[in-house]
Amino acid sequence: MAKTLDELLPDDLLDRIRGRAGRYDETNSFFHEDLDELATAGYLKMLVPAADGGLGWSLQQAARAQVRLAGAAPATALAVNMHLVWTGVARVLQARGDDSMSYVLEEAGRGEIFGFGVSEAGNDQVLFDSRTVAQPLADGSYSFTGAKVFTSLSPAWTRLGVFGRDDTGLEPQLVWAFIDRQAPGYSIKEDWNTLGMRASQSNTTLLEGVVARPERVFRKLPVGPNPDALVFGIFACFEILLSAVYTGIGRRAVELAVANSHRRQSHKTGRSYAQDPDIRRRVAEAAMAMDGVYPQLDGLAADVDHDADHGSLWFAKLAGLKVRATETAKHVVELAVRVSGGGGYFRGSELERLYRDVLAGLYHPSDDESAHNTVANAWLGPLED
Incomplete structure (x- = not known):
């Protein structure tokens, strides 16, 4: 039987999460206990189809859950958002007949945690251009070099979604891919010392030639606005x-x-x-x-x-x-x-x-x-x- 919102986030769990929020904020530390409890409850799998081991929830249900969680611990909810965004994107594409990111749902169903390595300092083009260099390699993989800011879930992600600009062809293109945590070629700066949302630990991630395998490259788009x-x-x-x-x-x-x-x-x-x-x-x-x-x-x-x-x-x-x-x-x-x-x-x-x-x-x-x-x-x- 599918879980209801109150069953996924019962009052006693929310009380524990709320009770830890002040300590995380005061010590500027990551919400490890919250994440463990939420993962055990199946919260990170809410947008994963039941066939892949998830709850099969809609985006509407996920938004309602995040409203409830944020009422107890905003920084926890904000960081968890980044994982939910990627599983949500995979669901949106899948529902429209595009299975290019279905492996995200399969892996999230097995417990992988996805981070969002997209934001860049000074990049007001946001999704439509990148200051990160995406270098194509002979086997179809790409190396990425650049800095990503506000990388929530920095201590916990196992897969990081990134994008960069490839200028080696006739026309520049934006390359989207996932890197694995165990891959060499990146580092995380412990520089998250902010006014608020401290438990999210959204540290800067330095991409130093980290390689995304060919099967992890899921989109190549032209630079600039597009309807993809x-x-x-x-x-x-x-x-x-x-x-x-x-x-x-x-x-x-x-x-x-x-x-x-x-x-x-x-x-x-x-x-x-x-x-x-x-x-x-x-x-x-x-x-x-x-x-x-x-x-x-x-x-x-x-x-x-x-x-x-x-x-x-x-x-x-x-x-x-x-x-x-x-x-x-x-x-x-x-x-x-x-x-x-x-x-x-x-x-x-x-x-x-x-x-x-x-x-x-x-x-x-x-x-x-x-x-x-x-x-x-x-x-x-x-x-x-």
């Missing part, structure tokens, strides 16, 4: 699952705002702050803001699952979701801080950690400027020369 299903799959899974994490932060902030309003008592009136009109208005504002995010997240994930036809608006809708989810969560956490009193300003409180964690949403693609440009182009057309 891989690009859509990465963008869709990344934006939806990322939005789920920040939606979970926002939902938890509302819960804390409610609890703290009831807990705090006014010396002036002798009543809880839950009876104060100004506090009530801020809590209501936070709840209403979040109520607009839940259906957008749920609906867009379902649209990917069912291959809905949004035509040229697909990327605008996905970028818009990311901006709404991250900006709303940031606003809602601030509202929760405002109603919770000065104790939330001290290190070690859950709300203080959420306040720092939620700021990471500003840095994920698509950023606010890029997203608004994408949406404007979709509705108004490109700028004239």
